[in-house]
Amino acid sequence: MGKRRLEDAIKKIDHPIEVSYRCFELDPNMEKDVKDNMYEALAKKYGMTIEQAKANTENIVRMAKELGLDYQMDTLILTNTFDAHRLTMFAKTKGLMKEMTERILRAYFTESKHIGDHETLADLAAEVGLDREEALHMLAGQEMTDLVREDEALARQYRVTGVPFFLINKKYALTGAQPTETFVQALKKVIAEDEITVLNSQDSLNCDENGCEVPKRK
Template sequence: MGKRRLEDALKQIDHPVEVTYRCFELDPTMGRDIKENIYERLAKKYGMSIAQAKANTQRMVQMAKEVGLDYQMDTLILTNTFDAHRLTMFAKTQGFMKEMTERILRAYFTESKHIGDHVTLTELAVEVGLNREDVAKMLAGDEMADVVRADEQTAKQYGVSGVPFFLINKKYALTGAQPAATFVQALKKVIAEDEITILNSQDGLNCDEDGCEIPKK
């Protein structure tokens, strides 16, 4: 949801912005095959009832609908996402980072796919244009694991404790799925700060590759 709102904001900014996705696990200790559903996990984690967990989740589903996303929380499959992160970083080396990120998110939140399963991840990778054999080999080993852990260590240094977390120019941070207007305001602020303001008068000697222009009196 935060990703989609950022994308909506970028359409309103007349300035090139480069977006890079980084790795972060909410629960690195989570197993690959989880019997609990999302409501049971939330109820246990936050000490609430199943009904309260469903109500809270439904609010998120409604917010997702407002930006064109279809979250199917009733059938969402909880799993460890480390290998999904490894796949995204591998896709980045092939020029498919954005496509792979979008595909995994849709598979998880909308299609209720098991994104901890290597067969599932391989099929998703092939869909975005990656080589099946290369992906299967990567997932079978520990390739890209160091890259994922390095990102997670960087996140700790920045004090990241939840997602989504947006860091702009390594200086400004936005946490949570902020409204598109908030992203627009933040991006415009950073862009304005990066612009060079000419403070000198027009009376100085101005030189370029063609020579020097003598100030007119």
């Protein structure tokens, strides 16, 4: 949801903005194959009842729907996401990280696909334009592991403890799925700080690598 709200905010701002994705695991110790469903896992983790877990999740589903996102929590498959992160880093080398990230998120939250399964990930890779066999070969080995770990180490340096987490110009941080307007205000603030105000008049001497231009007198 935070990703969608950021995208909506960028559409409202007439300024080029580059978005880079980073790797972060909420639960690095999670198994690849998890028997518990989302509600059971939440109940165990936070010491609540299944009914309470469902109620909390329903709020998330409702907010997602308002953004045009279709979250299917009843059938969502919990899994370890490390290999999915490796695949996004692999896609980055091909210029398709944004597309790969979006496809994995939709597969996980909406389509209830097992994004810890290599065959499933390879299929998703092919859908965004990557070579399926090349992706499958990468997943079978240890490629991209160091790059994922580097991102996770960077997250620790910034004291990131949850997602979504947004770092703007390595200076301002926003946590959680903030309202779109909050992103708009934050981006405008950074853009304004980066702008250079020209104080000299048009009658000044301008020089570059080709020489100097003497201002014309009217």
